Amino acid sequence: DTAVSQTPKYLVTQMGNDKSIKCEQNLGHDTMYWYKQDSKKFLKIMFSYNNKELIINETVPNRFSPKSPDKAHLNLHINSLELGDSAVYFCASSQQTGSETQYFGPGTRLLVL
């Protein structure tokens, strides 16, 4: 059973389009995250939700909008895609923040042309 799953795995799209990435975890965790990993492997947190409430919101363009319909799901919608949005986006979950282990999904590779 996949603990943290993401769809789609690959996403190729044109500049200006709107796209969504979905994430689901079956670990019963309360906290979920979105990370962006750039071409140099630098990993930066974007958002975190705890029990459907936004708790961490880093400096991210407001073209990025997360949504958590329930604590097992955290989706990421991106409007007006730009070339610089090309990256790998990882979803993760943990029981709580701080000392808790984060469990990562396999990533969504986004390429904006």
Add this chain to the structure above:
Amino acid sequence: AQSVTQLGSHVSVSEGALVLLRCNYSSSVPPYLFWYVQYPNQGLQLLLKYTSAATLVKGINGFEAEFKKSETSFHLTKPSAHMSDAAEYFCAVSESGGYQKVTFGTGTKLQVIP
């Protein structure tokens, strides 16, 4: 503010040799420290973590790390490298209290030479 520095973006070792990946942290309060590994085209997975218990932490796949407060370090070691250890390794830090984010280092790519 918390931060973590990984010295060496690339490390090469021979198969069977000692693996040493360096990590130094900065934190205003006692930190939680983590090492994660990322294999090609996969997500990150936890190798080990320090949460203020024993300062020598043993993880999966024969890795261990020692928390040294005086040196603000949390270096990752493995006595004998295996080809399957080739991957990207990330050190990370978090702080206690409230909703704390985890800050990741820039990663160290480990190459194992046969």
